[in-house]
Structure formats: structure tokens, C-alpha cells
Amino acid sequence: MREKKYKWRRADYQEKTRGLLIVNTGNGKGKTTCALGLMMRAAGRGLRCCMIQFMKSKADRYGEHESAEKLGIEVHTMGDGFTWDTKNPEQDRQTARSTWALCVEKMRGGEYDMLVFDEIVYVLSYQMLPLEEVLEEIQRSRATQPALHIILTGRDAPAALIEAADLVTEMREIKHPFNRTEERIFAQEGIEF
Numbered sequence: 380m381r382e383k384k385y386k387w388r389r390a391d392y393q394e395k396t397r398g399l400l401i402v403n404t405g406n407g408k409g410k411t412t413c414a415l416g417l418m419m420r421a422a423g424r425g426l427r428c429c430m431i432q433f434m435k436s437k438a439d440r441y442g443e444h445e446s447a448e449k450l451g452i453e454v455h456t457m458g459d460g461f462t463w464d465t466k467n468p469e470q471d472r473q474t475a476r477s478t479w480a481l482c483v484e485k486m487r488g489g490e491y492d493m494l495v496f497d498e499i500v501y502v503l504s505y506q507m508l509p510l511e512e513v514l515e516e517i518q519r520s521r522a523t524q525p526a527l528h529i530i531l532t533g534r535d536a537p538a539a540l541i542e543a544a545d546l547v548t549e550m551r552e553i554k555h556p557f558n559r560t561e562e563r564i565f566a567q568e569g570i571e572f
């Protein structure tokens with residue numbers, strides 16, 4: 380866990396802000412990086428940000444984790460390094476559960492201005508977590524913390540999630556270096572991790 384730099388939320392921000400439920404979905408690149416960009420902007424305004432990653436493993440240490448730490452953005456990577464290839468669906472469900480439990484703790488704790496649940500949409504689309512329960516919990520937090528921004532990322536956003544959100548962006552692949560017909564270019568430092 381990366382420790383936070385800002386101890387308290389900004390009181391003036393609470394008064395004048397309408398918290399948004401934001402969904403970054405679609406099959407093109409940019410869902411997680413967009414969420415990181417928003418946290419970078421928010422951190423510059425002294426807002427308290429936290430990202431919880433459903434898919435990365437605890438052992439993963441990417442460029443964004445180094446940068447987030449410098450900016451006082453808290454990041455939690457859950458999971459045990461298995462690949463979510465659903466060879467062990469029960470294990471996947473359990474990891475989804477425990478990661479969601481941390482999301483709930485962060486929402487209920489009321490200490491953040493911006494929360495990012497990275498790849499939760501993927502987890503929802505694979506029905507590893509019940510959508511109704513997730514939506515209910517999010518709505519409850521938004522009702523008690525009207526200035527809280529919550530950002531959800533991942534492919535294949537379910538219709539009910541899109542309906543509930545204030546801002547939905549679909550990243551659409553036009554070209555991706557992994558999918559080139561000539562020599563393919565795979566994940567690179569500073570671009571993918």
C-alpha cells in the first residue's frame with residue numbers, strides 16, 4: 380500500500396462540488412490511463428485520491444505506481460498474481476470479493492475525494508460480482524458524500540451501469556500496435572506499464 384500525502388479532504392471542495400460517477404469502457408486503449416490522468420489532475424488540486432486495481436497482482440509495480448506515490452495518490456493492487464483466466468473461477472470470485480471489500484471500506488470511510496476502481500467493469504461483465512450490490516453500495520456512498528467522484532474502468536460496461544453513470548466514455552480501437560498485421564509491437568515500458 381502506498382501511503383497518502385493528504386490527510387484530510389478539502390472542506391471547500393465538499394461544499395461546491397457535484398460528485399460524478401464516471402465509466403471508462405470500450406475495447407480501445409486508454410481506460411486506465413484516463414483514470415490516472417484524472418487523479419493526477421485532482422491531486423494537483425489537493426484532493427485525496429485512491430485507486431484500487433482488480434486485475435493487477437500485488438507483485439506488479441508499474442510506472443504509474445511510482446508516479447502515483449510521488450503525487451500522494453494511494454494505489455492498491457489486489458490479487459495474487461494469477462491471471463484471471465478463469466481456470467479457477469472460485470478463486471477469481473474470491474479475489475473479486477476481497478478487492479470489492481476494500482472498495483467498500485474506502486467508500487464508507489468517507490476520507491476521499493476521488494476513488495478509482497480499475498477493471499471493476501470487467502469483473503462485473505464476467506459476473507464475478509453482483510452488479511446490483513455494487514450499484515447499491517455506490518449509490519449509498521454518493522448519497523452520503525455528494526462531492527465524491529467514483530471512476531470505474533473496464534471493457535463491456537453493462538447497461539445498468541451506463542444508466543447509473545453521469546459520464547461514460549467508450550474507448551474505441553482504431554489501431555493498436557498489438558494487432559498490427561505486419562510485425563506486432565507488444566507491451567512497452569512507459570506505454571503499457
Ligand code: ATP
Binds near residue numbers: 408410411533534
Ligand atoms: P491503458 O492501461 O493503457 O489505459 P486500458 O485500461 O484501456 O489500457 P485494458 O482493457 O485495461 O486497457 O487492457 C490492458 C492492456 O491491454 C493494456 O496494456 C493495453 O495496452 C492493452 N490493450 C488495450 N486496448 C487494446 C486493444 N484494442 N488491443 C490489444 N490490446 C489492448
Ligand code: MG
Binds near residue numbers: 410497
Ligand atoms: Mg485498464
